[in-house]
Amino acid sequence: MTKRSRRTHSAAFKAKVAMAAVKGERTLAELAQQFDVHPNQATEWKRQLQERAADVFGAGGTASSEPQxxxxxxxxxxxxxxxxxxxxxxxxxxxxxxxxxxxxxxxxxxxx
Structure with missing residues (x-):
């Protein structure tokens, strides 16, 4: 078995995987296979999406959490x-x- 090199995924791809995981229409294993990511990674992106979803509507709609x-x-x-x-x-x-x-x-x- 060859070791896979580290990959970086775009924010859009992560959001797509996380949204599919939140919908719950398929299991995490199926989603991981479909998107070619590890199930733990899909779970982590789902958790991050759920934690930060409230930030979209809070703080005047600003997406930046950096101080002025x-x-x-x-x-x-x-x-x-x-x-x-x-x-x-x-x-x-x-x-x-x-x-x-x-x-x-x-x-x-x-x-x-």
Missing amino acids: VDLKELHAKIGQLTLENAFSYGLFLQAGRAPFSLPRSRTSTYPT
Whole structure:
């Protein structure tokens, strides 16, 4: 018996298998054979569908469960870290050594 390589299935395929399992018109073994997946995989997709079905109608219809990102806060953090890097780089140059090299660009703000 040869070992089958790991396959990735599209979300549409998973939904199709899970919906067929929820309908219950056929056994999981029959569905697994029909869709060429393991019965445990079909059971897992069915469980995930049932757990997340309420999310479709809740939270204003948004499908994303990711938190909202504050871009201004992230840009401020990037600026802060850039300044800290430039300051550290300047201190190492004053000490006469640079233990690391920073990428230079045409608009570099690092002290020279």
